[in-house]
Amino acid sequence: MTEKQPSKQNETTQAYYTLLEQIQALDFVLVELTLYLGTHPEDSQAIQQFNTTSLQSNQLKQQYQQLYGPLYQFGASPSGTPWNWKDAPWPWQV
Amino acid sequence: MWVYEKKLQYPVRVSKCDPMMAKYLIEQYGGADGELAAALRYLNQRYTLPEKVIGLVNDIGTEELSHLEMIATMVYKLTKDATAEQMKEAGLGAHYASHDKALYFNDASGNPFSATYFTAKGDPIADLYEDIAAEEKARATYQWLINMTDDTDLIDSLTFLREREIIHSQRFREAVEIIKDDQSTKKVF
Numbered sequence: 001m002t003e004k005q006p007s008k009q010n011e012t013t014q015a016y017y018t019l020l021e022q023i024q025a026l027d028f029v030l031v032e033l034t035l036y037l038g039t040h041p042e043d044s045q046a047i048q049q050f051n052t053t054s055l056q057s058n059q060l061k062q063q064y065q066q067l068y069g070p071l072y073q074f075g076a077s078p079s080g081t082p083w084n085w086k087d088a089p090w091p092w093q094v
Numbered sequence: 095m096w097v098y099e100k101k102l103q104y105p106v107r108v109s110k111c112d113p114m115m116a117k118y119l120i121e122q123y124g125g126a127d128g129e130l131a132a133a134l135r136y137l138n139q140r141y142t143l144p145e146k147v148i149g150l151v152n153d154i155g156t157e158e159l160s161h162l163e164m165i166a167t168m169v170y171k172l173t174k175d176a177t178a179e180q181m182k183e184a185g186l187g188a189h190y191a192s193h194d195k196a197l198y199f200n201d202a203s204g205n206p207f208s209a210t211y212f213t214a215k216g217d218p219i220a221d222l223y224e225d226i227a228a229e230e231k232a233r234a235t236y237q238w239l240i241n242m243t244d245d246t247d248l249i250d251s252l253t254f255l256r257e258r259e260i261i262h263s264q265r266f267r268e269a270v271e272i273i274k275d276d277q278s279t280k281k282v283f
Contacts, residue, residue, distance in 0.1 A: 020101060020105075021105065023101065024101065024102070024103065024104060024105065027103070028103070028104070031103070031153075031157060032261070034153050035150060035153055035154060035157075035261065035262075035265050036265070038147075038149050038150030038153060038265065038269075039147075039150060039265055039268035039269060039272060040268075069100075070100065071099055071100050071101060072097050072098070072099060072100070073097065073098060073100075074095075074097055076097050085100075090100070091100060091101050091102045091163065091167065092102075092106075092163070092166065092167040092170050092171070
């Protein structure tokens with residue numbers, strides 16, 4: 001079984017991994033704060049950190065999606081033409 | 095509903111083809127204390143839990159689905175280049191005969207996944223204590239898995255997952271206290 005290689009316009013360069021990991025790091029903060037706020041809903045400092053991080057994450061995701069295609073589907077991300085949601089790489093391939 | 099994110103929660107890299115480690119890791123895919131059991135347990139409990147903790151249980155259940163994807167990625171990467179002979183040597187001959195390299199929801203001994211791995215008691219304290227125990231059992235399993243490999247890339251991802259079990263356990267413990275406080279408050283009225 002051979003690993004599907006990402007398409008040419010989608011080359012998995014070092015820049016790709018760096019940007020992806022920056023998004024993963026910010027989104028980890030958001031997952032962690034989401035769970036924390038589930039049991040500490042009055043912590044306004046944590047909410048402030050959540051809102052700031054959410055903005056930062058969205059900015060990086062816009063940048064990522066312009067370069068490498070949509071991160072979300074069902075309308076949460078815009079599509080290129082032709083439809084590029086179906087393009088490799090999928091997360092388990094990188 | 096859910097919206098898929100085309101990325102892993104945390105990077106998964108492996109430094110070698112290692113079908114035997116994949117055989118052990120499948121415990122966390124389709125085993126009793128694995129990520130599928132965790133996701134299904136929490137996402138099923140949330141309908142009847144007190145409103146104060148629904149959000150937490152919903153979100154932990156959702157995070158478990160991302161852990162399931164990480165485990166699947168590990169198994170996929172550890173086996174994708176293995177020959178039939180290597181699969182046999184790793185104790186995956188029976189798996190290969192039935193599934194080739196496809197993932198299957200079973201535990202490390204080959205027992206297929208079962209809904210009997212978790213319950214839904216309808217009693218919030220009983221359900222949340224089960225959740226805490228499940229997280230602690232999964233944490234222990236991740237430690238045993240880490241002990242069985244020298245692949246530093248794999249250990250990095252497994253360590254992340256082990257830490258998440260600790261956090262989930264902590265949040266569930268806080269949820270128990272929230273429910274207890276709520277129950278004792280109601281008695282006053």
